[in-house]
Amino acid sequence: MEYLLVMSLSGSTMTGIYLLLRYLFKGKISARLYYLLAKVAVIYYLIPLPFLKGWYREALSLLLPGKQMSVVQIPLTWTNYAVHADDKTYVNVYAVIQTVLAVVWILAVCILMGRMLIDYVRTSRLIVGYAGNGMTDQEQSFLAGIKEQYGVKQRVILCSGYAEAHTMTFGVFRPVIICDRKVDNPDAKLLVSHEMVHIKRRDVLWKILVQFAAILHWWNPIIQVLQYDFERVCELSCDETSVQGKTKEGVREYRTLLVREVLSQGKAEKAVLRWKASFGNRQNEIKERMDNLMTRKRWNRLTAGILVTVLAFANSITVFAYRDVVHKEMPEASQEAIDETLGNDTIVFAPDVLDETGDAVVQDFELLEKIEIQYDRQFTDEEGNVYPIAEEEPAVTYRGCSHTFVSGTLTEHGKKSDGGCVVKEYRAQRCSKCGYMIQGEEINVITYKVCPH
Structure with a gap:
């Protein structure tokens, strides 16, 4: 269900961009551009x-290289969390809710x-009734000329002279x-050219x-x-293409035809035709189409393609809202341990790490333990x-001590003003007798967006 929600979010965002542009530049931009956005x-x-x-994250890692490993906390309350134990799979409450919602969605x-x-079958039968008589030689010759004009290669059937029907495809x-x-x-x-x-x-x-999109997202009013x-x-865009290259007189004839279609509203169809493209005869839409043809609008395929590509790319940032199911393996775990794991609030997740060569390695979801921090500066x-x-070594060291060094890790913990923290780890050795420490090379730096320590 989360995939469906993000798809709906992406589509709704793009729809919002499309509607906003139509509102801001009404009558100034070609309807063909709006049609591409739709x-x-x-x-x-x-x-x-x-x-x-994954592609965007890899691209960002190349554009913004760094040595830090970002660590975030995932709230399991709103995440699909699955625990695999004893050859069985256990899921949290959120996953159960998602399953119930998915069943309701599938039924709808x-x-x-x-x-x-049912609508498709009904419409198909009606169209078969029209097309059953075949085309006359005059219709074939008439249609061939228009197909050649618009570069249409596929087979098309023309049924003309049906006064009781609207012109449609x-x-x-x-x-x-x-x-x-x-x-x-x-x-x-003019009518057949439009079709x-x-x-x-x-x-x-x-x-x-x-x-089909309206059916998949039946609960989203924006798709409606x-x-x-x-x-x-x-x-609107089809009208612009149909009158392209015509003289002012040709455009006037086309607009006059739109008016005549409005006056012929007495025609009745035998079924509600949903699977068609038609010349149209609804009065409010005809008026808008006539107004749209009053002024010629500039249309450049390259410019339109670049603009649509940029807007589509900007909208694709919503892919970061996709979340995978978090899995955890717990072989031979007790029921109490499983219930406790599913009830946890957060886990630590490292999306990207750097290998020994410094290249970014994109990992799958991985469960990590929090680094144990007892002091802001500690040796383990x-x-x-x-x-x-201590933050500063004493001025006088234990010169008389025959040091016995123990290997380990030096950890430094620092708070950030935004509520996060930075944990740095170094290779180090510490004298077990006097506490004197030798700090070595840095192992890694971990940044927490929310400090868990």
Whole structure:
């Protein structure tokens, strides 16, 4: 469920960027750019991107090299935590809650998917009724010219002269165009050209993906907003492409056709068609589309591609919200020990360490014990005995002592102003008789975001 939540977060963030740009630059930027942003938002809703997290961390380690090992605390209360003991797996309460929510989500998705399939079958039967008669020679010749104009290679079926239907396109792989005018009508070329743009851009497929995203994220109201606005911006961008290269007179004819579509609202469809791209005839949308065609907006594919890529990359930072399941192996552990482990508040986690060559090594989740700190400056011998070390050595050393040195580790603990701390460890030797100590090379430096000592 956490993957789904992060997917929803990523998609909602991209949707927010898209809606904000539409609000700030309404009427100033081409609808084709907005349509690209809306498509990117749909992709974020549908595709989990946890693999990017590892790539970004490796890139950051190359850009910001360092010798410190960052250590953070993970609150197990809000983390999927699994303990493996006696060939069984035990999970914490949070994982159980996630499982229950996943079951509820799956049931809702199954119901919505069932309704979606029923709509698809109903619409398919209606389209088969239109396309069953085949195309006339006049329709084939008319369609071939428009396909060549827009560079469409796939097979397309044209059904013209159905006055009781709206002009629309159905299907992804073998699209069918239903046109309410006959091919000898002057409006037919404008209508079919508009639908051919939909086919070339595979808009029907994108509308199916939007519907699927809305089903997966049925509990998120923002995807509902995107679903509604996707239809509008799709038609706006299709209008811009359809009139590209036309004269002012050609654009005026296109806008006049939009008005005539509004006046023909008496037509009734036999079913609610969800799996289509249509010329459209809703009055509020037609007005917006006419206003959008009043002024020519600059469109540069390279500039649009760069802008969309930058925004998509910035939004991809949300991949750091992905969290893996934390595992712990406890062979032959008692039930009390397992319950105590699952009830722990925090563990220490080291995401990155440096090997002997200084290269960054990305590790999986690893459970570590906290370094035992009794003094801000202490010496720990190989047997685990801890001795305090003064901040400054006395001026007079024990010259008469025949030192007997014991190897161990010198640990220095320092508080930070933000509530964290830094722990430095050195190789060291300490005299077991007088306490005199020789400090060696630094072993590592560990930074805690929250001091646990």
